[in-house]
Amino acid sequence: MSKAPIAIIGTGIAGLSAAQALHTAGQAVQLFDKSRRCGGRTASKQIESGSFDLGAQYFTARDRRFREALQHWQEEGWAAPWSPNLYLSRAGQLEPSTDEQARWVGTPQMASIARALLGDLPVTFSCRITEAFRGEELWTLVDADGASHGPFSHVIVATPAPQASALLAAAPKLAAVAASVAMEPTWAVALGFATPLPTQVEGCFVQDDALDWLARERSKPGRNGHLDTWVLHATNSWSRQHLDLSKEAVSEQLLGAFAELIDCVVPAPEFTLAHRWLYARPAQPHEWGALADAGLGLYACGDWCLSGRVEGAWLSGQEAARRLLEHL
Numbered sequence: 309m310s311k312a313p314i315a316i317i318g319t320g321i322a323g324l325s326a327a328q329a330l331h332t333a334g335q336a337v338q339l340f341d342k343s344r345r346c347g348g349r350t351a352s353k354q355i356e357s358g359s360f361d362l363g364a365q366y367f368t369a370r371d372r373r374f375r376e377a378l379q380h381w382q383e384e385g386w387a388a389p390w391s392p393n394l395y396l397s398r399a400g401q402l403e404p405s406t407d408e409q410a411r412w413v414g415t416p417q418m419a420s421i422a423r424a425l426l427g428d429l430p431v432t433f434s435c436r437i438t439e440a441f442r443g444e445e446l447w448t449l450v451d452a453d454g455a456s457h458g459p460f461s462h463v464i465v466a467t468p469a470p471q472a473s474a475l476l477a478a479a480p481k482l483a484a485v486a487a488s489v490a491m492e493p494t495w496a497v498a499l500g501f502a503t504p505l506p507t508q509v510e511g512c513f514v515q516d517d518a519l520d521w522l523a524r525e526r527s528k529p530g531r532n533g534h535l536d537t538w539v540l541h542a543t544n545s546w547s548r549q550h551l552d553l554s555k556e557a558v559s560e561q562l563l564g565a566f567a568e569l570i571d572c573v574v575p576a577p578e579f580t581l582a583h584r585w586l587y588a589r590p591a592q593p594h595e596w597g598a599l600a601d602a603g604l605g606l607y608a609c610g611d612w613c614l615s616g617r618v619e620g621a622w623l624s625g626q627e628a629a630r631r632l633l634e635h636l
């Protein structure tokens with residue numbers, strides 16, 4: 309009988325990073341995601357007039373191991389540097405804010421990285437796992453429709469912390485750690501203009517009430533949509549205060565804040581989309597790397613185990629895989 313594969317719940321950067329490391333080490337993996345596609349918070353939205361990055365906007369690479377992976381992604385054409393005309397808006401004043409920081413994006417969209425990492429690995433989409441339980445030796449997963457999946461030799465939970473704690477119930481200590489992690493929400497709004505806005509701004513850190521960040525999609529490499537599309541992110545505190553506001557009201561309020569901030573006339577957008585990220589980022593960074601109950605064969609990873617950034621998610625996935633392989 310062939311060896312049971314390793315189940316990985318979540319196909320964001322953390323789950324895919326773990327999957328790649330295990331696959332490279334010769335282990336069979338089986339991935340699950342509740343969404344219809346991979347990438348999690350590195351999602352890009354495809355519309356008729358182009359695509360835009362709705363979650364992570366760019367990433368930085370500070371750790372040597374991540375920089376090495378990034379070099380490979382760049383060679384494969386999955387990622388490229390992004391050097392926008394960067395601004396800072398503070399107390400209603402918009403000013404250039406150039407810096408030396410290297411920033412990167414997926415090409416032709418942020419979601420391309422996750423798609424490339426997934427490659428041909430076996431995955432089941434539109435499958436929300438609700439339970440992971442261990443028999444005498446092997447694991448079974450149960451999904452929201454009551455269907456069982458398995459058997460698996462190990463389970464890696466690679467979801468945001470609030471969704472991980474229930475899946476870690478077999479290891480109460482791990483479940484308690486995940487349950488202790490608070491995650492902050494972010495409202496995101498995309499606006500598409502038929503005529504390019506007459507401004508130099510391509511990215512802007514905002515230190516005012518509602519907005520936190522805005523980016524111009526066409527300034528990123530490989531984007532060729534015909535609308536001038538902008539992505540606005542609200543601050544965590546504004547998002548928390550307006551968590552249950554309708555998408556229409558959020559779009560209207562953030563469009564108003566954008567029009568006040570930007571140094572040009574803003575016409576009515578051709579296209580508007582609002583998305584609420586309930587678990588956008590951990591309230592604090594941690595230094596766990598990953599969580600492990602090696603005796604049970606249960607692991608957890610995700611940005612919440614390190615920093616709430618793409619790099620943190622990738623490193624956490626590597627760490628979960630490393631700890632699992634160490635105990636084989």
Ligand SMILES: Cc1cc2nc3c(=O)[nH]c(=O)nc-3n(C[C@H](O)[C@H](O)[C@H](O)COP(=O)(O)OP(=O)(O)OC[C@H]3O[C@@H](n4cnc5c(N)ncnc54)[C@H](O)[C@@H]3O)c2cc1C
Binds near residue numbers: 350466610
């Ligand atoms: C608005 C926003 C802006 C951001 N900007 C940046 C940025 O500019 N730079 C940066 O570095 N980072 C940024 N981040 C953070 C970055 O996106 C995350 O740190 C990183 O993508 C997290 O990856 P992950 O794999 O840990 O989790 P996720 O990407 O959340 O992946 C988890 C996956 O698990 C799946 N899942 C959850 N529960 C279940 C279940 N029960 N069963 C099956 N599947 C499940 C989800 O569908 C998801 O695909 C941003 C995030 C947001 C939301």
Ligand SMILES: NC(=O)C1=CC=CN([C@@H]2O[C@H](COP(=O)(O)OP(=O)(O)OC[C@H]3O[C@@H](n4cnc5c(N)ncnc54)[C@H](OP(=O)(O)O)[C@@H]3O)[C@@H](O)[C@H]2O)C1
Binds near residue numbers: 366368
């Ligand atoms: N909105 C969300 O939910 C987010 C979740 C997770 C991450 N988010 C953003 O990701 C960016 C990634 O951080 P990092 O990789 O460390 O990128 P940096 O570009 O280094 O930005 C860090 C932080 O520094 C401030 N900053 C950086 N450069 C400038 C600049 N040229 N001018 C002004 N300010 C700069 C900025 O913080 P402020 O508190 O000052 O706004 C950046 O946030 C990062 O942007 C996360 O916000 C979003």
